Amino acid sequence: MDKENLPEEILLFYLVVKLKYFMLINDKKLYEPTYKQIDVLSTSLNPSIEYIHFKTLGIFYYRTDNFLQSTLALEHALNLSNKLPFISEEDKAELYYQIALTKLKTSDSFESIYYAEEALAIYQGLYHNKRSAECHVILGINYIYSKRFELAEKHYLSAKNIGESIQDRYLESMALNNLGEIKSYLQQSEEAIFYYLESLKLKKEEERSVFSILGLVEEYYFLNQKEISKEWAEQGLSLAERINLKEYILHFTTHLYLLDKSDKIEDYILNEVLPYFKSAGNERYANKYTEMLAKYYYQNDQFKLASDFYNSCLQNIKSKMAY
Template identity: 75%
Template sequence: MSNLKNHINRLSRDTFSLNYNLDQGIFGTFDLSEGHKDSVKVHENLKFNTPVEELLYTIYDFTVLQNKKAAKEKFQYLNDEFNTDNLLSDPSLNLLYLVVKLKYFILNNDRKLYKPIYNQIRNLPTSINPSVEYIHHKTLGIYYYRTNNFLQSTLALDNALSLAEKLPYLSENDKAELYYQVALTKLKTCDTYESIFFAEKALTLYQSLYNNKRSAECHIILGINFNHSKRQDFAEKHYLSAKNIGETIEDAYLESMALHNLGCIKSYQKQSEEAICYYLESLKRKREEERSVYSILGLVEEYYFLGQTEFSKEWAEQGLGLAVRTDLKEYILHFTAHIYLLDKDPELELYIQQEVIPYFKNAGNERYTIKYTEMLAKYYYQNQQFKLASEFFNSCLQNIKSKTSY
């Protein structure tokens, strides 16, 4: 019993923290930018068998370049000028069509259309064309990331990386996008050093392409990883680089991401008042409502640490309402769990066991799995259920040991 009590006393916000959203200040591929308005073709060295095939690769190129307007025009032209039903006779071309269509919908954040297209893709055979298979696996990796299935995202992106090594005609833009997405997925699965490796590769390419916005996003990913690995000095440098780029190109969202994550550093350093200031400044710059949940969650956490539970609950309720309106399942879980915690509601136990932990385990998000396991362990300890507390603390510690970057 004394050992368990000593462990409780040693707990700090570094290990048991409500600050679960360190890696939520950045979205997956296609979310953040209008894009690099470049007309360079990603697959200009490929030889095409039909005009439709060439057009599909052109649309794919524009999604890689984040050019929504051009992609929309070409997609509309495809639908107007060609009978897409005829694509069904060629399985490989049909697969390319559906994969490019999925990538186009992801570019435009048409979440309601993701699943039907994915189901069609899943029922098709693989292609013998390595270029089609590369686009196939890369796009699925992005799709799985966007639908919070990080284990499947990892597998798909690993396949894309292997195929990329065999495709000599991939552009720097295409490779940069792939490395960027791999870095994001590795961030979610707590593979910190791999995430750093791929984020640095993506950053080098984006800097050589003079893509300032994506360079800033890479700085954010690197900062988050260094914060997770307890290198706040490096993290701060990357966040400030992103903030400076945001100010230079007058991008309010880049500034808001940098400010949010600077707040996360202050939270880690137990400087709650300063963290709150950063989160509030970040909220002021957010233009898209659903992205406000990240900084709102930060405010919930910091007011909780300060013992100002009324403010914490007020922000949690506001965040929950926003998460419900924008259908953000992950944040519905976060805010609901926090409200139960603040209310000392006994529903917390079953909610974490049956809803929260299974969700993050299935997603492959080990960081949140560890955090909520520890929250439940502390709940049991506070309710003098010491055997259960010991079991959950042990489970938490074993998971931490398996991820040295945690």
């Protein structure tokens, strides 16, 4: 195709479809350069093209850990969708599903639950089992964060049952991992570890193993079995570095500093971890590591700094409750 002679609007549409395809096959080496080509083009006056454009950008920003930009792009796509004469049910469901995923990352649980339920209702009507199961997982995670464990477990078991019925090992492993998180929250460590290990057994793609490995790191740390926790953290870090998963490089490195009682942890959290999660709009992890730093200061008798960081966590939680 001679792209140089294409009208800019047609070129934009072509590149957006291309970007969506590269994300579908999860080829990061191809979709990053395609995004850069799109970024220099003007937006379209055609609302249908703009809807596809911004919905695809919302998915791209989510995949590249820029949740604030993902939110803005998806909100624009949602506004455009309300003005278009026709959008297929599957298209609506995809938009609602992506909004639910992004809102999960930004800790907007009420909206995440709302859009996950909207997407689930459509996918169930279309008999789209895989996506229905993934909606159950989103709902389960939200209910864990709001400590509604029975509801969370119900959704995870639904996802697990769907995974078994369609022989999808990924769905089964994801459900098992999240059942482990429920047991962890309930301080039922033996069961949590069992589910994390069962989840690991089913994973075909190495990238997804980091979720369960991080669960094992934290669970063994909670049990004060620090040598085992360290072994898993080292394994997780090696995997995250090999496949260049920035978020998990941060998680595992921080936990290794914590396990070694290294004074490097202060600088690392302040200059690497918090800027990353705040920039991404991931308030849940920003709060987690702010609290970890507050505990570090308290244990080192730096009570003023400890108080400041605990207060920062409190204010963030209050702002979300007010929202």
